[in-house]
Amino acid sequence: MSKERIIVYTSGTFDMFHSNHLKMVNYAKALGDLLIVGVSTDELVSSYKAPPIVPFEERLAIIEGMKAPDMVIPQRSLDHTEIVKKLHIDIFVVGDDWTGKYDYLEDQGVKVFYFPYGAGTSSTVLKEKIYESYSEIKKRIDNHENPDIIKIPNKK
Template identity: 35%
Template sequence: MKRVLTYGTFDLLHWGHIRLLKRAKALGDYLIVAASTDEFVTSGKDDRRPYHDHRTRCKMLEAVRHVDLVVPERSWEQKVDDIRRYHVDTVVMGSNWEGSQRFEYLRDYCEVVYLPRTEGISTRKIRRDLLADAVTDLGTPDHEPPPVTSQMAQLDRSA
């Protein structure tokens, strides 16, 4: 059995993530996804917390048919231990990591494959687009709160 491992935050799960997971699974028989913990994500230079907490992101990943096992990614240093613990044959990452010493040293332990990113989609782009839409909506003269329906008013009174 050929085992494949990939790492990521997988926040705001989108088509680019699904495509990466599908292609990673196609390289082997068993796909392990190491999902970055909230603490790991916020320990770096970018202190932005993921939208979904770690547990929710893991549940979303477990629901993807290409994923066989989800484990936590707590640090950069755990990768060799993961390769040994899960008997990994191949580590797969997006092409944005190609040449990075964060993954290149793993070639001493297994195959390392970089897959092309999906054009036009990323979590960062989704965040920017949603923010731009929100700012645009707030700046329009017709931006008003939704009307209160009789059902909503009844709920408010019963609370």
């Protein structure tokens, strides 16, 4: 009798896709035989933090274009109870900024792994850097002196 496949689920916003997103998805893939990736809808993300910069359809397309996922689906809820049942999830992987929030899945027999983002890149940090950089540039532009205007004598 052959061993049953291990199904891994990971999910996220995946806004402004960066190397930590890639690392987490690849880590999740290495834990099992089949990887399902949930991409949070704009409505879901907006229910608990600022809306994503990159629209849902584009974030979904980016994840679909990756090598690791076997299936990519919309994620419409932060409660993963139903998705775990429907898709027979064995392992759930999420960033460590959610540590403790999904421990309830262990009661359903799901192993939960909180992927360590550490001090690396995050979409929030990227947004802050872009905003600060833009603000600095805008301040310089808005506060520069106007060049002398060259007056052209009236021609008759």
